[in-house]
Amino acid sequence: AQSVTQLDSHVSVSEGTPVLLRCNYSSSYSPSLFWYVQHPNKGLQLLLKYTSAATLVKGINGFEAEFKKSETSFHLTKPSAHMSDAAEYFCVVTRSGTYKYIFGTGTRLKVLA
Amino acid sequence: DADVTQTPRNRITKTGKRIMLECSQTKGHDRMYWYRQDPGLGLRLIYYSFDVKDINKGEISDGYSVSRQAQAKFSLSLESAIPNQTALYFCATSDTPAGTGSGANVLTFGAGSRLTVL
Numbered sequence: 001a002q003s004v005t006q007l008d009s010h011v012s013v014s015e016g017t018p019v020l021l022r023c024n025y026s027s028s029y030s031p032s033l034f035w036y037v038q039h040p041n042k043g044l045q046l047l048l049k050y051t052s053a054a055t056l057v058k059g060i061n062g063f064e065a066e067f068k069k070s071e072t073s074f075h076l077t078k079p080s081a082h083m084s085d086a087a088e089y090f091c092v093v094t095r096s097g098t099y100k101y102i103f104g105t106g107t108r109l110k111v112l113a
Numbered sequence: 114d115a116d117v118t119q120t121p122r123n124r125i126t127k128t129g130k131r132i133m134l135e136c137s138q139t140k141g142h143d144r145m146y147w148y149r150q151d152p153g154l155g156l157r158l159i160y161y162s163f164d165v166k167d168i169n170k171g172e173i174s175d176g177y178s179v180s181r182q183a184q185a186k187f188s189l190s191l192e193s194a195i196p197n198q199t200a201l202y203f204c205a206t207s208d209t210p211a212g213t214g215s216g217a218n219v220l221t222f223g224a225g226s227r228l229t230v231l
Contacts, residue, residue, distance in 0.1 A: 032217035043203060043222035094217045101220060103155035
């Protein structure tokens with residue numbers, strides 16, 4: 001069985017400060033993990049993907065995430081927030097070949113000027 | 114043009130009406146999915162299809178039906194809409210996995226269809 005927990009439903013940061021969005025997962029199999037971003041009135045866009053290669057994954061727009069098996073975590077970070085980063089972020093766990101992509105409940109990021 | 118196109122983008126309807134949401138893709142992917150998004154609940158799978166002849170129920174299929182008219186087209190129907198089907202609906206596609214060790218494939222999403230049932 002697989003599950004994913006996003007530990008914060010809302011995160012607020014000031015522009016130019018670091019961003020940390022937390023995601024813990026549970027998986028009986030070797031997981032594939034994704035972060036997606038959803039801007040208002042838009043579909044979900046892939047930020048980055050982990051599939052058992054490098055544990056530090058770099059994505060678009062300066063985001064990166066680190067897969068930590070011992071902590072069952074896949075936290076999303078960015079060194080310096082930009083106003084355009086304000087959106088909702090979803091952590092997703094699945095495994096190769098399955099139809100079942102398990103979505104977290106989302107973290108809404110607010111960036112303060 | 115978008116890789117995954119959903120129509121309509123917004124729809125308001127009344128209880129008991131039949132509604133169809135359409136999805137078409139230019140990715141050439143075999144796999145297509147319909148998800149529902151409700152605030153605070155993430156995305157939940159309604160139906161998925163691995164090819165034109167392979168359609169399967171997801172976790173919340175009651176009250177919905179689907180049709181895979183072609184590899185590129187996958188439509189979702191609400192035969193008799195009810196207010197608790199008010200939600201944002203997403204179509205997504207993915208490629209068939211390349212093989213063991215390749216990792217899961219990325220989902221590509223449409224822009225969403227916002228449905229309101231009065």
